[in-house]
Amino acid sequence: MKLTQAQLEQFDRDGYLFFPALFSRPEIQVLADAVPGLYAQRRPENVREKTGDVVRTNFAAHLYSAPFARLARHPRMVRPIEAIFGEQVYMHQFKINGKAAFDGDVWQWHQDYGTWKNDDLMPEARAMNVAIFLDDVNEFNGPLMFIPGSHKLGVLDAEHDTSTTSYPLWTINHDTIAKLVERGGIVAPKGAAGSMILFHGCLVHASTSNLSPWNRVSVYLSLCAVSNHIRRFKRPGYIAHRDFTPLECLPDDCLLKEYDVPLPWKDGTPAAELRGMLEAA
């Protein structure tokens, strides 16, 4: 899993790389099988859709679910990011987004680094977004949409949207989006479960609602260069992690073999991680 020069150039130009079917069906099955048990838990890491009881986002599963703890250390995901940043990375955020059949709601156009910078005081956009498909993604179940090249403009002005959906987001105004799209268009990578997207923290993205009968569960990770760790713990620790220990990769077969992994939150979330603090501890 070494990126080619062409891939590095493509990432620089477009702000994303797509790896169709990077993980096999049996590997993805191990992860997919663990999701219902996670969503069924009544813990603060499960954020539900505004329409009811359906989970929109589960946070931090890598700290209490063995399959996801192994995914967090997977060399097919971690190594390319280390190569792009030229240093080791830690897990800044770990999400499983439901985008459930029928109920999955929109995510307005936004950049992730806007939040990391404004809320978390992350110094640079040296954290990589990763999307791993646990379901097949098609044009009908609300695929991620990107504006290629939009990462080149750094952090764009944004407004804090707390009304559209059940999760607050720094969203970008319509005029800016129209101009960016005029230049870069819109793409929506689609593919089989097991596909992976790496995308830049400043790449503008959105996704529409899922009216189809097909779930579109994805794992979204943000891996931050260790030297670029966040400086403020304003958001709860289960949303923006405070442990900057570099990720140590497991072997390539770690989703199929039961390697030992630490599960520090298995018996509950530490009280301090549920609160935001204005200063780093």
Next chain:
Amino acid sequence: MKLTQAQLEQFDRDGYLFFPALFSRPEIQVLADAVPGLYAQRRPENVREKTGDVVRTNFAAHLYSAPFARLARHPRMVRPIEAIFGEQVYMHQFKINGKAAFDGDVWQWHQDYGTWKNDDLMPEARAMNVAIFLDDVNEFNGPLMFIPGSHKLGVLDAEHDTSTTSYPLWTINHDTIAKLVERGGIVAPKGAAGSMILFHGCLVHASTSNLSPWNRVSVYLSLCAVSNHIRRFKRPGYIAHRDFTPLECLPDDCLLKEYDVPLPWKDGTPAAELRGMLEAA
């Protein structure tokens, strides 16, 4: 504009027919140029999105806008429908749906004939839906989605949804949709402005929100076989028309030449057409 045997069979099997770029760019431009003036009017025929002032649907423009009055009598649209029903048709409903860039909201899965039957007491599903694209339609601006073959089951159980969006709709439950999609899949015809779709009154359809910077304005017409006219005027007359006079076609160049057309609501909507009545007048 005569349907082939293959097209007739396809309509029977799938419940829709797609005619890419049936109207030319200059023809569509005449219609598109008239839309802003219609949307700017403060009249009850303009229904706005729940998020604000953007028009979601304009009703009955064929009664007060000359270009749309001529479209209502266009032989490329009317003749194929007469051929399928074997009789003349009248205009049951005339809508221009905004599905505006950024603001266009979802339409949940539904059948139109459910409403015509329940609210308007239309005897049979012998009214044809027509969609004419005034903008290019792509995967990002909320295209119409159909479940092919779903018209074969007649009227499905539905619930009156008055909360999702700004327009009440008889929507179909999730289990039924999942079963229909398993059998027929989902299609979303995309194409240039000027394309037309004919679809059966019982064909299950939906459309997702439009997060793109591209408007997706479409004209949606429902043309009913004259003998199948509605029996109840429960809905206002500008939504479900009460004039069953057969449509008389204009010549094929009627969008480019200024043929005379009646515009009875040019100076306002008749008071009686604003109200619902429980009995046909």
